[in-house]
Amino acid sequence: MQISKKCSVALHCLVFIHEYGAQQKVTSELLSLSTGCNPVTIRGLMSALKKAGLVTIPFGTGGAQLALPPEQIDLYSVCRAVEPDALEKLMGVHGSPSPLCPVGRNIRAVLERSYEPLREDLKASLKKIKLRQIVDAYHEAAQSER
Amino acid sequence: MQISKKCSVALHCLVFIHEYGAQQKVTSELLSLSTGCNPVTIRGLMSALKKAGLVTIPFGTGGAQLALPPEQIDLYSVCRAVEPDALEKLMGVHGSPSPLCPVGRNIRAVLERSYEPLREDLKASLKKIKLRQIVDAYHEAAQSER
DNA sequence: GTAAGCTGTAATCTTAAATCTTACAGGATG
């Protein structure tokens, strides 16, 4: 379980782009060096963010930019972009309960229904957190580094 | 990503115990048949629930019972019992960002801090859901089965 | 008092999921 590291890597990339996108061409190669992930993995993530309208990436020439100001990018958009079914998979349900048992026959539907509020609440929590806050927290951390 | 299936299997067991615990001796063997999981896996889960004070299991003789009424058992207790660090792992952070990059050096701490509200919110959501509701939902589902 | 039926737990094997790697087609730029 876990909303995978993809989301964290994507945020890393977005912060990086916010910080350096104006000064230099941010390529998948560069992001791979900063994140420690494979360039192909990065390209996959960035491609997803592009499709979701969060970044712009000129095809052919490269160099990613934020498509929206950081106060308009929230964690929910990022998660959904890079991992569309993260919320659905939040609480896993075991796959092979016995159809011979009354509990086994019904447990899946019962649990799915019971978990629904969790998904809704988490979705709301994710929407509340903006890239702005993360960038600000980064500035603070980078500041106190000296 | 994902709060694992353990939690779902544990809930399955708790519902089963609630329904049948009074009538028959609920053993790991029986629960394994209903859930489709291995008896050893079940014993591990039940042992964790026992340590958390959610069920009682006479050692030697067997036969699990709920230690609390279903309105006093919430999802948070169950999750924490069977998977103590589920909340910590909710949002994974990538492990090897470059220490040579300012973003890479700070991203871990920044993200951990930014994710904190998510964990708190989810914890609150989990606490709101009681075994009572799940048992009720089960009764409803089992009813309409006929 | 001993045989049968449980639990608790460790060690190993298996299986499934995530990630990396390699490879290549296609657009843009100088």
Next chain:
DNA sequence: CATCCTGTAAGATTTAAGATTACAGCTTAC
């Protein structure tokens, strides 16, 4: 037209989760 990108697919690799096997310890029934 050579170079530097992105976008994807296919296969290999790594890692985490579960299953399996095995066995010691407690309890009750006979």
